[in-house]
Amino acid sequence: MRHAARWASRFAAVIALTLVASTAVACGDDDEGSGGGNVTLRFTWWGNADRADLTEKAIDLFEAKHTNIKVETSFAEFNAYFQKMATEIAGGSAPDVLQMDYRYVREYADRNVLREFGTKGAKVDTSKMAKSLLNGGTVNGKLYSIPMGQNTQEFMYDPAAWQTAGATAPKDGWTWADLEAAATKVSQSTGNKVRGISDFGPIEDWFEVWLRQQGKTLYTNEGKIGYTAADVQKYWEMADRLRRSGAATQADVTSKLDGSQANDPVTQKTASSGFGYDSGLTPKTWEIMGREMKISPFPSDSDNLGQYAKPSMLISISAKSEHPKEAAQLIDFLLNDAEAGKVLGTSRGMPVNSDIRASVGGGLTGPPKVAFEFETAVLPKLKDAPPPPPKGAGAVKTAFQRTYDDVMFQRSAIPAAAEKFMNEAKQALSS
Structure with missing residues (x-):
């Protein structure tokens, strides 16, 4: 899953x-x-x-x-x-x-x-x-x-769709700009019928990897928030740009994400790629998805991959x-x-x-x-898992996705949404 x-x-x-x-x-x-x-x-x-x-x-x-x-x-x-x-x-x-x-x-x-x-x-x-x-x-x-x-985070993509679109496949050292360029090509090659990537903006798990690439963490050792509203704003601006350009899935598709395969854009072939965990690859995964996929590490703009053994x-x-x-x-x-x-x-x-x-x-x-094979290859770059998140972390994750919904549907500007989320997150951890 x-x-x-x-x-x-x-x-x-x-x-x-x-x-x-x-x-x-x-x-x-x-x-x-x-x-x-x-x-x-x-x-x-x-x-x-x-x-x-x-x-x-x-x-x-x-x-x-x-x-x-x-x-x-x-x-x-x-x-x-x-x-x-x-x-x-x-x-x-x-x-x-x-x-x-x-x-x-x-x-x-x-x-x-x-x-x-x-x-x-x-x-x-x-x-x-x-x-x-x-x-x-x-x-x-x-x-x-x-x-x-044990698992770790991964990026899954449809190699046939990427090759047809002329998109450059992920490789060691690839960046977020590389991902954006590839996703854009896939979307354009299908007339936006299949988006290059499932919108990653609402998922706190993927924000955590990106955050760790910046040398920060979701939570400090004391159980406090380890990032700022500016970090949230920067991440959401990147995701928002891909969605607005057509490279990422549209809001009405992304808003149906609920953890089930039935509503996963990659499984439903409305997106050619997305982030996940490698434990999701079960014997019937290719059969369920209707095509053979490949996986790679996350893109990163630093030497820090941001992934960890989880x-x-x-x-x-x-x-x-x-x-x-x-x-x-x-x-x-x-x-x-x-x-x-x-x-x-x-x-x-x-x-x-x-x-x-x-x-x-x-x-x-x-x-x-x-x-x-993926986890064996990437293992030397993985960090130890952080300690279990503090009480209230589940509510913070909920708020992260809910607030991004307001961004997706253009009910809120990103700076205001980021500030609103931070206030809700701090309240959830203190209650």
């Missing part, structure tokens, strides 16, 4: 309200497990049907080896997943095992929604996992979420789970079992267990092989 997720403002409200409510119900006891007998675990995640199929196969293996444990599963697209999760947590009915996003680890941990690993039977072997990745699930020195995979997604145990021991067994199996690793492959990014990653990498084909 490509992570150009569109965050509605009411989603942020749901998250905030339900997490407040969950504080009262999420302080579970230190139950060590079922004490024997049959156990049923609920496990939920986000992703597409391709990822779900592989996950179900891995769970079948787990149940075959743990005959006393039954796993009930469910999944949804990214936005819908967190809306449902917030509601379930507030109602005291969170699943035992839940997939967690890097951006929400701190917020959920601070609300006592997640159980700390290593306590009361909730033990998972992390000896084969890089500390830099584990930091992505660590809050105040305590591990609340374990990465399920937990593609994490996995946690609910603080209210009555079976933390069995929940930990499931997590340990999914992350450390060789058979499970072979089945799951790179469906959630590069495996975090170093032995499994080496084993899986040698047998990959198709899109997963493309992702593996």
